Amino acid sequence: MAGIIESSPAHQNFSRYDIRVITKFSAILGKDASCIHKDLVAVLGKNAPSIETVRKWVKAVSEGQDDMEDEPRPGRPVTACGDANISKVLVSLSDDRRKTCEEISTETSMSRTSVLRVLTKKLNNKKKFSK
Structure with missing residues (x-):
């Protein structure tokens, strides 16, 4: 990929999933992690x-992991x-x-x-400090 595709804003809209698939494809072709990283x-x-x-x-691909999706994480989503x-x-x-965070918190639950x-x-909103 390096040298073939010029870096441009149109090529910077890859999702995390897209980048993982490219990495998987490159690893299957036999490229090592540093070469893949340079291409990315x-x-x-x-x-x-x-x-x-x-x-x-690359390690996950070499261990046979086919799924390129993010694993669910414990805890509440933000x-x-x-x-x-x-x-x-x-x-x-x-x-x-001029309400405080506590007042807004109580009012909005x-x-x-x-x-x-x-x-x-x-x-x-930035907090203003009094002198």
Whole structure:
């Protein structure tokens, strides 16, 4: 792949699944992990997986793993920053922009950390420190 395909924005839209399939295909062809990684970096640039990740995927292929999907992980999925919760926080703030995270949390039935995550990550509200 290196040298054949130039790195461009059109080639950087590969999903994680796509990259795993490319890695699997290359490993079946007999390429080693470092060669596969160089090819991925040539096409994907900074969006390429690390060499350690490529080694792990190549090892999985060599051990006969056919499934390239992510394994389910234990725990709750992160849904605190979903559109519904962002709307709840915005509605709560529409009454009074000076509410604390605890007040919003009580009003919206969301955890305080979820409220804080919505405020800082999704709404880009920065905490202002008094001097």
